[in-house]
Amino acid sequence: MNRPTITRTTCARIPTEFGEFKLCHYVNDHDHKEHLAVVMGDVSSAETAGKRAENGVLVRVHSECFTGDVLGSRRCDCGEQLARAMALIAAEGRGVIVYLRQEGRGIGLENKLRAYNLQDQGYDTVDANLMLGHQADEREYWAAAGILEDLGVTRVRLLTNNPAKIEHLRALGMDVQARVPIEPTVHADNAGYLETKVARMRHMLGMPVSGVETPAPVAGTAAPYASVLQGLRTRLAHHADTRRPFVTLSYAQSLDGSIAAQPGAPTRLSGPAAMAMTHALRAEHDAILVGIGTVLADNPRLTVRLVDGASPRPVVLDSKLRMPPDSHLMTHPAGVVIATNGHDGTRDRHLLGLGATLLQLPSTTAGQIDLHALLGSLAELGIHSVMVEGGAAVINSFLREQLVDYVLVTVAPVFLGGVHAVNAAVAAPSFPRLADVHTNTLGDDIIISGVPTWAAVPA
Template identity: 55%
Template sequence: MAEPISVHKMSGARIPTDVGEFTLCLYHNNLDGKEHLALLVGDVGDAASLRDGAPLLVRVHSECFTGDVLGSLRCDCGPQLAAALRLVAAEGRGVILYLRQEGRGIGLLEKLRAYNLQDVGYDTVDANLLLGHQPDLRDYRVAAEILKDLGITSLRLMTNNPDKIAGLERHGLHVAERVPLQMTAHAENAHYLDTKARRMRHLLQLENPGLNGSTAHHHPVLDTTGDDRSALMPELSAAPPPRPGRPYITLSYAQSLDGSIAARRGEQTFISGPEAGRLTHQLRARHDAILVGIGTVLADDPQLTVRLVRGPDPQPVIVDSRLRFPPWAKLLRGERRPWIATTDAADPARQAALEAAGARVIRLPAVPNGMVDLTALLAYLARRHMRSVMVEGGATVISNFLAAHLADRLVLTIAPMILGGLNAVADLGRLNGRVMPRLVRPQYQTLGKDVILFGDLVWE
């Protein structure tokens, strides 16, 4: 049986501010190990509420470093916290809980990655989904226990979020009244507020949802429930034809106008828009396996699933000649654990650790430069009934597949930007001196702001 949740007030101190004087208390708990905080004004227990004839005014605020500390305009968190402080101070009684649940529970690193996705067109919900998280991972169990420790069981809650009310009531509190805490919409946060109202059920009154006089752009919502495979371009929706002795190989990646797939090697760079991202997931569902290099895993920590559409997840395959695969990778937590292709030079101890975590490590011959022999890898996949493989990167893997003449189809997303960064394709003539492929029967289609170019690769 799980240990009951317990909280313990470690210390408290007087905190004078420009809106009033508070008592700041730091709490320890046995659930998440984080240091949650409570800001108190006046007598906060239920007995005082009965005496005053009104439940206590409470704000349960989740940490937002960018908004609360830096004053970021991307969200409404900083202004909400400031407004709650003023309201509690003016009332003379109240509590503000400051929960260490950055980024709706995903943490600051993943929140910054989500911001980068939002900058190329995904909304705050889809950005979380693309990174492998739920739209909102916050947990209000500790908040409920802290309020109970302060003698509070009935409250007026400052919030626009009905899930927060339900979360507190689920753990034994009574929310007697919801006090709206709506901030002004402007150019930087209008789309964010619209998404919270439209997709997360937040109780916001937006005069013109999603715009409100701003320059925010609307983007289509990615449907994560319907079967979107029928939306594939007809030429891409057919099953890939078989190849003798190896799987059919589709190269699929996004690049800028100048051919860059990242600003710098090893740096996560989001290039394509949401419509092209959805197409990528549709294509994944049409392939038996998805293959990337270890550099992509280290830079992006991808999940390699089809979570934006309905369909089967492909088998993740990682080319990792020196077995640098990290034990913290999300791929080790997915339903389909990765197959990691390495060479005899890899460390046996690292292999044992990865296999204990659920990965399959495949030792294969190496080519003269020490990299995994791709022909041997594809033969292995064919023996495991992998008839089609989608290769997504990074640059070294893409270049090596082209140099070995092992690619059959190209699906290229071209984004209207210039990065001046890492090129997708190396100098292949220098690698093997042979002719490079030509794209035959090329076709083009625009998706959102991007152009999709696709066709068959042939070597003459």
């Protein structure tokens, strides 16, 4: 899969208390953010005199933290990790710190400060992000991989406590040979923050976790939504139709059935526990499907971030090929699949050049993408299960074609009076009734799940 282009513009000598480094500046053609590389010594992994270096280069991928790196804030361990990385690299005589402009785990400085205020009210660092309408961690690492490749670094020993960095870099083709831990200093100002990173973000720290009620993020029996997952897994295990994938329809709605306050405006409905469940559900599927309207309105990532598990491959229904080349899904580590019944040679070539997989599909009599043909094509790609998340047009289409095998709806305790998930214009026989119904409560949300059954159409 092709990645955005990242280009080195210039470098300069930077003497520091740890020794002399070279600071290199990079720009990219995706989001136009500036990134940096702090380099010491010869870091190229290329063969020298016919002999490869035995050990990978010591590398720290560090996301910008103005409060910690510049002000020395004690709320986090970022500044300490940066200084420790520079010291370790200086001691070894060579290494790289990739400095990514991803303040606040990708949500920006303003929202990071708002999250701090929520943390002071008792919310942890994960829930604070979710309450602001963001993911727990919105960072991406394609820029880091591009910078390391530009520097000739192919084998690394990664200075990190975060397994997600290792997973992302490996998915991007980097040879991460080992993890080098950086143990933080734990004190009253950062203990809760660090405990949350261990309990909810899988960080590998040698510290006991006490007083954190939220279970470790695993998609297994310890999670509060374990029974929901088990119901799905039972159905997946008994799906024997190899001609098309198992289809789970899952979305969140208000008490009045709205999935958004108004068309084209993303509305967060699920609470933190239900959001974690949604990520666990994603990890159970091979693919996740949305319509182009969702992409244009939300620019979603559709990755698994809040629990341990692999991210499903994104599939986008896009009849007119409106997929933005700079959308998050175009850099998804699993590679995006764009399903269309339209054709535009220039757009086709451009999207293919960016690494997308295009499925040219037949149309229905109404001019829509033939979903039966789509599922057959996905099966040919080795996709055995698909999670359909929306939006409303997609939900209605799958219900109308009776292509849903399992339904899971999160109901939030709020009235919106907005865009309804199910359109009254759809013929009544297209609406199923659920059998084998289960209800669960996660926080303030109610989870309703079951197997859809359609009434026979009268002769």
